[in-house]
Amino acid sequence: MRERFRLMHVHAHPDDESSKGAASTARYVDEGVRVRVVTCTGGERGSILNPKMDREDVRANISAIRREEMDAARAILGIEQEWLGFVDSGFPEGDPPPPLPEGSFATQPLEVPVARLVRSIREFQPHVVTTYDERGGYPHPDHVRCHEISVAAFEAASDPTAYPEAGPGWEPSKLYYHHSFHRPRTEALHEAMLRHGLESPYEQRLADWKPDPEHDKRITTRVHCADYFPARDRALLAHATQIDPDGPWFAVPLEIHQENWPTEDYELARSTVSTTVPEDDLFAGLA
Ligand SMILES: [Zn+2]
Secondary structure (H helix, E strand, O other): HHHHHEEEEEEEEOOOOOOHHHHHHHHHHHOOOOEEEEEEEOOOOOOOOOHHHHHHHHHHHHHHHHHHHHHHHHHHHOOOOEEEEOOOOOOOOOOOOOOOOOOOHHOOOOOOHHHHHHHHHHHHOOEEEEOOOOOOOOOHHHHHHHHOOOOOOOHHHOOOOHHHHHOOOOOOOOOEEEOOOOOOHHHHHHHHHOOOOOOEEEEHHHHHHOOOHHOOOOOEEEEEEEHHHHHEEEEEEEEOOOOOOHHHHHHOHHHHHHHOOOOEEEEEEEEEOOOOEEHHHHHHHHO
């Protein structure tokens, strides 16, 4: 039954597919859904976030290494994956921030990446597409750009007069935004750690985080996927330059996480099929 469904995740960098929605991805793959990740950039300007990998030989070969990491994560999650072919814009730091590097993903005229993504959508024919919300999940210019091109391509893909050179039209049924690291989830995990007498990795983050209940209320869909948290963690660890195995990502023991926040959460942003929210399935409403 699920075998006929196809799910496309559009992400900015290699590793984003493993940090956002990876456990629900692994669950859908297990149920027979075909899942394709489109990775907009090669992650060439990402910092090395794992001190054990912050070495000269790694820095000199970062593009090739991030491709190998992506290959490993792809195999762990059982997904298909394609590179959209743009160059990472990097995270501009400084006051004022420096201009984005010329030619990078976020500086491209919108229609250039949209044309490529429309082609991917028409070729793969997904029923469901996911991306980030308009804030990008976090304010990296490539994440905000990823949102913009995903929404534009979702709308253009079904219009045969738009990007006619990108193949015959296909209408995906639903578009979702990831809500991966919202405050209620962080609070629940923080409180669970304290109840277990453990040190919470979220103390400072919560202290600095202005509550935004209106944004949190946008979640429509909670996909139960706690059984697949181990697969998510393995996929994340495959991105060895991006994840410190001794860092805050893995500070919450698996069982505590499974018990206290067993879902990955999404916002239904567009739907051409009739569905009732709240949902527990990205394919709800699809016959
Ligand atoms: Zn990213």
